[in-house]
Amino acid sequence: MTKNKSFIGLLICFGLMFVAFSCKEKEVCPPLPCAPGVIICAEVFENTPEYLEYASISNLRIEGDYLKFTVASSGCSGSTWIVKLLAGPLAYTNPPTMTLRVHFENNEDCEAYFYREFSFNIECLQTQGGSMILNIAGQSILYEY
Numbered sequence: 001m002t003k004n005k006s007f008i009g010l011l012i013c014f015g016l017m018f019v020a021f022s023c024k025e026k027e028v029c030p031p032l033p034c035a036p037g038v039i040i041c042a043e044v045f046e047n048t049p050e051y052l053e054y055a056s057i058s059n060l061r062i063e064g065d066y067l068k069f070t071v072a073s074s075g076c077s078g079s080t081w082i083v084k085l086l087a088g089p090l091a092y093t094n095p096p097t098m099t100l101r102v103h104f105e106n107n108e109d110c111e112a113y114f115y116r117e118f119s120f121n122i123e124c125l126q127t128q129g130g131s132m133i134l135n136i137a138g139q140s141i142l143y144e145y
Contacts (some may be wrong), residue, residue: 035124040087048086048103055104057137065123065145067100067134070115075108078116082106085120096127100136
């Protein structure tokens with residue numbers, strides 16, 4: 001009888017461990033400490049559309065290692081907008097070329113129109129050679145480093 005109780009206790013322990021470890025959500029791509037806000041992951045890039053249906057991007061520029069641009073959209077204040085920069089695969093051209101997507105989320109339901117500037121550290125995107133072309137929102141920009 002003692003062996004049965006030990007065996008049942010062992011089964012319960014393994015069952016609880018299985019449930020505990022299998023319920024954790026798997027992280028598809030770990031965040032990069034050198035580029036917060038930039039997602040470099042083929043799976044995420046392919047499965048996340050560039051969503052700018054109710055927004056426009058202007059004033060695209062690079063300052064040092066920062067990609068900066070202005071997003072304009074309707075909203076209540078723009079303070080809750082979420083903008084993600086998704087990096088696609090690198091094309092080995094001369095200079096190398098990378099396509100970036102802007103994923104914009106706006107859950108504000110107001111008719112006012114706001115402009116808000118966003119800035120992303122893109123230092124982690126650097127490759128050998130000292131420069132690359134970034135294609136973003138229908139525009140191309142040369143990133144020299």
